[in-house]
Amino acid sequence: MARIAIGGFQHETNTFAPSRADYAAFEAGGGWPGVQYGEPLFAAVEGANIPAAGAIQALRALGHRLVGTAWAAASPSAQVTREAFERILGGMVEQLKAALPVDGVYLDLHGAMVTDDYDDGEGEILRRVREVVGSRVPIAASLDLHANVTRAMTERADALVAYRTYPHVDMAETGARAARLLDRMLKSGSRLPSAYRTLDFLTGLPSQSSFIDPCSGLYRDLGELENRHDVVLSFTPGFPMADFEECGMAVFGYGGDAREVGTAVDRLREAVAGAEKDFAMELHTPDEAVRLAREGGEPGRPMVLADTQDNPGAGGNGDTTGLLAALVRQNARDATLGLLIDRVAAQRAHEAGQGATLGLALGGKSGIAGDAPFAGEFTVERLGDGNFTCTGPMFKGFRMTLGPMALLRSRAAPGVRVALASKKVQAADQEMFRHLGVEPRMERILGLKSSVHFRADFQPIAKRILVVKAPGPALADPAEFAWTKLRKGVRLRPLGPVYAG
Numbered sequence: 001m002a003r004i005a006i007g008g009f010q011h012e013t014n015t016f017a018p019s020r021a022d023y024a025a026f027e028a029g030g031g032w033p034g035v036q037y038g039e040p041l042f043a044a045v046e047g048a049n050i051p052a053a054g055a056i057q058a059l060r061a062l063g064h065r066l067v068g069t070a071w072a073a074a075s076p077s078a079q080v081t082r083e084a085f086e087r088i089l090g091g092m093v094e095q096l097k098a099a100l101p102v103d104g105v106y107l108d109l110h111g112a113m114v115t116d117d118y119d120d121g122e123g124e125i126l127r128r129v130r131e132v133v134g135s136r137v138p139i140a141a142s143l144d145l146h147a148n149v150t151r152a153m154t155e156r157a158d159a160l161v162a163y164r165t166y167p168h169v170d171m172a173e174t175g176a177r178a179a180r181l182l183d184r185m186l187k188s189g190s191r192l193p194s195a196y197r198t199l200d201f202l203t204g205l206p207s208q209s210s211f212i213d214p215c216s217g218l219y220r221d222l223g224e225l226e227n228r229h230d231v232v233l234s235f236t237p238g239f240p241m242a243d244f245e246e247c248g249m250a251v252f253g254y255g256g257d258a259r260e261v262g263t264a265v266d267r268l269r270e271a272v273a274g275a276e277k278d279f280a281m282e283l284h285t286p287d288e289a290v291r292l293a294r295e296g297g298e299p300g301r302p303m304v305l306a307d308t309q310d311n312p313g314a315g316g317n318g319d320t321t322g323l324l325a326a327l328v329r330q331n332a333r334d335a336t337l338g339l340l341i342d343r344v345a346a347q348r349a350h351e352a353g354q355g356a357t358l359g360l361a362l363g364g365k366s367g368i369a370g371d372a373p374f375a376g377e378f379t380v381e382r383l384g385d386g387n388f389t390c391t392g393p394m395f396k397g398f399r400m401t402l403g404p405m406a407l408l409r410s411r412a413a414p415g416v417r418v419a420l421a422s423k424k425v426q427a428a429d430q431e432m433f434r435h436l437g438v439e440p441r442m443e444r445i446l447g448l449k450s451s452v453h454f455r456a457d458f459q460p461i462a463k464r465i466l467v468v469k470a471p472g473p474a475l476a477d478p479a480e481f482a483w484t485k486l487r488k489g490v491r492l493r494p495l496g497p498v499y500a501g
Contacts, residue, residue, distance in 0.1 A: 002186050004059055005099050005133075006041065007069035007092050008052045008108030009125055012076040012146060014241040014315025015114055016481055017473045018366045021074045023084040030075030030312075031398055031425040037091050041071035048397040051142035052108040054172030058179035059106065067102065069095040075424050076315045082116040089125060096132050104182050105129060105139040108175060111147020111162070112239035119244035119485070123152035130156050138191065140182035142174045145208070146239040149250040154196045158185060159254050162234035164219050165210045167428065167456035169393045181232060181254060193258035195265035199249040199272055201491035202240040202478040203279040205451040206308055206467045211459060214275035221271045229264040231255030235272060240478040241315060245487045279494040283469040283476055286326035290445070292466060294332055297444030301463035307337075308451040309472030310368075313426035317341060318449045319363035321374035322470030327447065328376070328413040336438050337447035338419030339402075339427050346420040349380045349406035356380045357411065362418065370471035378408035378418070382437045386421060390429040392457030400425065400432070407436040428453035451476075 010032070011021055027034045033044035045053045052071065059066055070092035074080075096102070107129065113121025122141075129139060138158040143149065145163040153160060161178040163170055185192060210219050215237065222233050233253040240247065251269045255261040284292070293303035307323045310316040318341035327335050345360050352358050357379045364373035386402035403422025410416040419427075419436055427433075427448040430440045440446055441461045448454045451467075451474065459465065469476055479492035488501045 002064045002103035003101070004064050004066050004104045004106060004182070005069050005096055005102045006052065006056060006066050006106050008071045008073070009088055009092065010073035010108065010110040011080050011113045011121065012110050012144065012239055012314070013079055013112055013114035014076055014474060015078060015243040016241055017078040017315030018317060018368065020078045021080045021084060023087055025074040025077065026072040026084055026088060028423060029073055031395070031400055032073035033071060035088065036071040038095055039068045041068040044071060049169070049172050049394065050108070051171050051175030054175030055106050055108065055142065055179040058176035059183070062183050067099040069099065076313055078315065080113060080115040080121065085115045085121070089128060093128055093132060096129065102133060102137060104137060104186055105133055106179060106182055107139065107141040109141045109143055111143035111149055111236065112242055114242050114244060120150045120152055120246065123150050123156065126153060126156035138182055138185040140178045142178040143236065144168070145236055147236045148238050148242055148247045149236050149252060150246045154194065154252060158191050160234065160252060161232065162236045164222065166208055166215065167394045167453040169456050177232065192254040192256070193261050194252065194254045195262045196250065196252040197265055197269045199269065200489060201276055201494055202248055203237060203494050204240065204281065204476040204478055205314060206306065206476055207279045207281040208237040209452040209455060211455050214278035218271055218275060222268055225264045225268055229255065229260040231261050231264045233264055233268060235268060241474060241481065243481070243483055244485045247486055248490060276494045281467060284466050286323045286468055286470045287330070289466045289468045290326045290330045290332055293445045294330060296464055298463065299334065299442050299444060302440065302443045302446045302461065304454070304458050304462040304465045305445065305447045306451060306454065306465060306467045307447055307449045307470055308467050308476050309470055309474050310449050311426055311451040311474045312341065312424040312449060313453055314451055314474035316449070316472050316474045317366045318424045319365050320368055320371045320470060320472045321363045322371060323447050323468055324362070324374050324418060327416045328410050331413045331415065332445055333415035334443050335415055335445035335447065336417045336419060336433065336443050339421040339425065339432055339449060340418050341424040342420050343403060343422040346404040346406045346422050349408065349420065350383055350404050352380055354380050354383055368471050368473060377411040379411060380406060381409050381417065382407040384435045388431050388435045390431050392429040392431070394453055394456040395429040405436060407438065426450040426453055428457065430457050
């Protein structure tokens with residue numbers, strides 16, 4: 001039985017987003033458990049589809065003794081503030097020092113954290129943890145599929161394992177896979193042979209979904225290569241919204257034989273490179289998407305409009321109004337948009353009460369070019385306290401605390417409703433709407449502030465999914481970002497222009 005330190009520090013950083021992640025953002029958690037230090041982290045993550053939960057369960061089943069260090073996660077945004085990073089990582093390091101000696105370390109990381117001081121947040125986390133435990137203690141970490149995996153991360157960790165699904169329905173499973181690699185190293189007493197390769201193009205989030213090609217086929221290839229070469233492989237399409245040198249795709253793996261690992265990683269990289277053209281995706285303007293949805297939506301098989309560029313899961317604040325304006329402008333029927341994050345409007349709805357009609361200027365508070373508050377009269381149809389448990393494949397078991405919520409009906413277009421929340425989270429679980437009395441299946445049109453995660457719970461009920469390009473900070477086309485630090489020679493979209501610096 002080994003003594004293993006457990007910790008987690010997650011943030012997905014969109015350096016082009018309007019607001020940063022301070023310590024309060026990690027206390028709130030953004031749908032994930034809030035900041036925890038020491039043993040309380042175990043209860044905080046228990047039962048949720050979180051990598052740490054899967055790793056903890058697997059390590060305990062293998063007979064290991066676990067000690068907690070720190071856990072923290074926040075909604076994606078711009079950089080993590082210096083104070084938040086140092087406070088959380090400092091707490092983790094203090095707890096780790098107090099737990100010494102340990103035989104191994106498991107960390108639940110994202111892989112795309114940028115802070116005020118460090119472009120490679122995870123590289124710095126791993127550096128400080130390695131400094132405490134020394135070179136002989138194995139460190140294994142699980143990563144998000146959108147990790148921007150750096151050379152420093154691969155050198156400072158003994159094993160890195162990434163999700164294989166987007167929507168991320170395999171988060172706990174990925175934690176367990178990392179735990180098994182850690183157990184393997186503990187039993188062998190040696191580091192596993194590894195290989196790491198990068199690619200030279202970026203692609204937007206909507207086309208990275210494992211529910212559709214090319215990623216659906218690429219992850220099948222990954223599984224076949226694993227079996228053929230007896231290795232553990234990962235493919236991270238990357239988070240193409242972090243302006244630093246090593247942003248982008250990577251393929252990496254671990255196994256017992258160096259040649260087999262290298263061969264498997266090279267072949268998977270070749271498959272990804274060969275699929276570059278297939279990563280291109282059709283995007284629709286808000287008015288075009290609403291027009292198509294009005295023609296095709298029906299109760300029981302709604303048209304789903306993904307408001308991808310204001311995705312709170314990619315740095316948006318969930319408050320832009322481009323899609324809402326198009327729904328009202330075209331007088332859509334049986335249409336609900338959510339979650340629109342507007343704490344002030346939700347509070348005013350609660351003060352007015354159910355059935356009241358009031359004038360509101362919804363959203364539009366993030367200062368996004370081409371966006372503005374949407375003014376109009378709305379009827380308060382339903383109120384909620386924002387406390388509920390998700391049931392969908394990705395967020396199953398997550399205990400949401402979204403603050404005051406309200407369902408508003410537009411007086412100008414009575415067929416259009418807006419689901420408001422006070423704390424930002426992307427619309428990726430049907431319970432977010434049921435909490436306000438909306439049964440998603442029975443709508444003709446659903447406007448969702450999400451890029452891909454919604455597919456896990458909403459694709460099975462959708463007649464068709466349209467990706468909408470309304471104003472927002474999480475651009476679906478990476479070539480539209482004002483890059484300044486990216487390495488030269490990277491194509492900014494599939495088969496697109498090359499970044500020249």
